[in-house]
Amino acid sequence: MDTRFLESFIAIVERGSIADAARHLGLTPAAVAQRIKALEDEIRQPLLVRAGRSVTPTAAGLGIIEKSRQLIRGVEDLKALATHNEFAGELKLGAISTALTGILPFMLRKFLFDYPKIDLHVTPGQSTKLYHEVAEGQLDGAIIVEPPFSIPKTCGWKRLLSEPMVVLVSEDCTETDPLKILKKNMFLRYDRNQWGGRIADAYLRETRIFPTRQLELDSLEAIALMVSQKVGVSLVPDWLKPWPEGLRIRKIPLPDTMLQRHIGVLWLHASTHANLLRQIVPLLQPKNLSPDRHPVVS
Template sequence: MRVDFLGLEAFVAIAERGSFLRAAAHLNLSQTALSHRMRKLEEDLGVQLLARTTRQITLTSAGQDLLPKARRLMAELESEIQSLRGQAHERQERVAFGCLPTIAAYHLPQALSAFRERYPDVAVKIYDNSASEIALLVQKGEAEFGIGIVSVHAWDLDIAPIRKEPFVLLCRESHPFASLGSVNWSQLEGTPLIRISPQAGNRALIDDALGSRRETLNWRYEVQHVQTAASMVAEGIGLTVVPKLAMHIGGTPGLVALQLRNPSVTRSLGVITRRGHSLSDPAKFMLRLIKARLRG
């Protein structure tokens, strides 16, 4: 049998105030509506809870047994409701989302400026993490959405593609490749290359596209972040393959991005959300700004 919370609320109010009139005023109900709730509760339970006389209302033995339990149940329910209200308020006061570092570094500053104009009092938490970490944060509910690589597969996540982005070869302006405009992978054999950690999510896409050909390349260095690889290229340590958006990251002047051919490698960027969960209004607006930047 379902719990009659409205009936229990009426019972506790009457028992604590000793009067239908005062209980009705407390609950902002008419005495008729209050009496209906009380009668329905007693009929559902099959016992009388209140003994009514013309002068006073007293509790029956069943009512005396039920009252402390009903108080505790109503208090727990009220506490849960207050907690949910607090979470909803906090959600409106802060938006948290995940974003790949290469996208966060170039596209987010402009989006954040526009977001601040619309929501000046809403705090923003950005998880500029790897693709796998972003998916996990969205699954756990710590991030409302994520901007990542469309390669994550999980039953509780929805992924909506935004755009495709090519991988490019980074080299210094003084490198012999710089004037070519494009480079075949076969031309890279013997050239020291800087590889990005597999946690970044891009490495698997490159390996899958190259197949066994990747074993012929000289992957001499491995780093964790694109910015580190770009800085090493600027020092002439080697060349690296990165998403084209990485070229927008500041701090590495004098670099040239070359198109890679045979094969060309791309990654699909998309929005990751939890299935069945709606975004807060600030998160929806933030996502709209980011998508406009990426599609522009």
């Protein structure tokens, strides 16, 4: 089977028309239609249904679309390995929300310039989920919170930065003692299902602070917005900028300056892009992103 036929099929499904797919592939619509006819003859099933200028996949077409994408990616990886050029094909990278806004946007221009043959696909998610997707080979790597256990030998790990945990309060809060603030106010809890949230929870238990009024959220941005609106206070990592605009908050450091959330890159050694991930780690270091990217406690 000619993989170019599969590429044409995927292009039509993704763009919804033969004409748009042809423009994307740099072919004539007739040439694309001929490829689809050859593919349907080989599979012995109709793959597309034409309705005017629009085209949609049949049940058989839907059944093979994801496998077709996997085959194309596999061929690209084989070509890269055969030519000793690891820096081609699709790189599947996961990232937590604060890395999506605080790290990736500031390294992409240089990354795309240095690795023009890499097709970068970014999957957002929580650290726990992304960790398992890397370990199971669904992702090549991920920018996540450092796991609370040893990294297995099948994976590599490089710490990028450490974010101090701070108490968030509204701008008009006059109390300066972080422990008193945590004891006396409505507490907006950083989700304990997340590894960063477990750091905050462990600190509360160690200091014997047990909030009676609390709300648990899995979004740091949402917590910051609620603190700004005087809903409560919180204990969160001082993550990389940008933060939501217009916040009226203060960040109060803890007595324990070593309480931190660590962020790093996890990758699978067996990935065809393992060497690439090791090579781009310097691009992900905060000091190499842009000025004023570091967490700042005010």
